[in-house]
Amino acid sequence: MSxxxxxxxxVKSALYQAELALHNGDSAPRxxxxxxxxxxxxxxxWRNAYGQHELDEVFAGLEKSxxxxxxxxxxLQAYDVVDDMAYTAGLEHTSASVNGQPRSYTLRATQVYRxxxxxxxxxxxxxxTVTE
Amino acid sequence: MAYTVEIERLRAKVGGREDxxxxxxxVTCIYRRESGGWxxxxxxxxxxxxxxxxxxxxxx
Numbered sequence: 001m002s003x004x005x006x007x008x009x010x011v012k013s014a015l016y017q018a019e020l021a022l023h024n025g026d027s028a029p030r031x032x033x034x035x036x037x038x039x040x041x042x043x044x045x046w047r048n049a050y051g052q053h054e055l056d057e058v059f060a061g062l063e064k065s066x067x068x069x070x071x072x073x074x075x076l077q078a079y080d081v082v083d084d085m086a087y088t089a090g091l092e093h094t095s096a097s098v099n100g101q102p103r104s105y106t107l108r109a110t111q112v113y114r115x116x117x118x119x120x121x122x123x124x125x126x127x128x129t130v131t132e
Numbered sequence: 133m134a135y136t137v138e139i140e141r142l143r144a145k146v147g148g149r150e151d152x153x154x155x156x157x158x159v160t161c162i163y164r165r166e167s168g169g170w171x172x173x174x175x176x177x178x179x180x181x182x183x184x185x186x187x188x189x190x191x192x
Contacts, residue, residue: 041137043158043178078174080164085133087162089174110160110176112135124137126160128178 007081007113010120011088016074023069023096027059035114035121043126045107069096071104084115091130106130134163134170139181156181 018029034040034055042049042058046065049058075091088111095104112124138159146153158181162174 043137043160043180045180048158080133080162080173082133082164085135087133087135087174089176108176108178110162110174112160112162124135124160126137126158126176126178128158128176128180 003081007086007120008079011074011076011079015122016072019074019092020069020072022059022062023066023072023094025063025067027063031056031059033120033122035116035123037114037116039123041124045127045129065099067097067100068102069094070102071095086113086115086120087111088113092127133173134165136161136163140177155179
C-alpha cells in the first residue's frame with residue numbers, strides 16, 4: 001500500500017468512524033485522532049480554538065450539542081500526502097440533532113494531518129457552512 | 133508540506149462598490165515545497181471572524 005492509499009484508507013475508516021461518533025454525542029474517538037502535540041487549532045463552524053486546552057473545551061461542547069446522527073458522509077474533493085504531513089478538503093454532509101433539533105447541513109472542511117509515531121493525527125481543522 | 137492559520141484583514145473596494153470596505157477572513161493555507169520554492173496548494177477562507185452560536189451555522 002502506498003502512503004497515499006494508506007492515508008485514504010485511514011480517512012475512510014478511523015476518521016469517518018470518529019466523526020460519526022461525535023455526531024452521536026461522543027467526542028472521545030475524534031479526540032483520540034487529534035494530535036497531543038502543539039500546534040493544534042480549529043477554525044470551526046462554531047468556535048475557534050488554539051492549543052490543546054481550548055481543543056478539549058471545544059470538543060466537550062460539541063459532544064453536548066450533537067445526538068442521533070442519522071447520516072454522515074464526507075465528500076473528499078482534494079488531498080495530498082507529502083512525507084509526514086497530509087491534508088484533506090471536502091464537504092461534510094450531516095444529518096443529526098443539534099441541541100435536540102434534527103438538522104441536515106453541509107460544511108466545507110479542510111483538515112491538516114501530521115504523522116506521529118507512524119499514526120496519522122489531525123493537527124488543524126477549518127470548517128464553515130456551505131451557503132448557496 | 134506546511135500550513136498557516138491566519139486572520140486576514142484588508143481594506144478595499146469590494147464588488148465594484150464606490151466605498152471602501154473592511155474585510156476580515158479566517159484563512160487556512162497549505163503549501164508544498166517544490167523546485168521553485170514554497171507553492172500554495174489549497175486555500176480555505178471564510179468571513180466568520182466573530183463568534184457564532186451553534187444554531188446559527190445550521191441551515192434548515
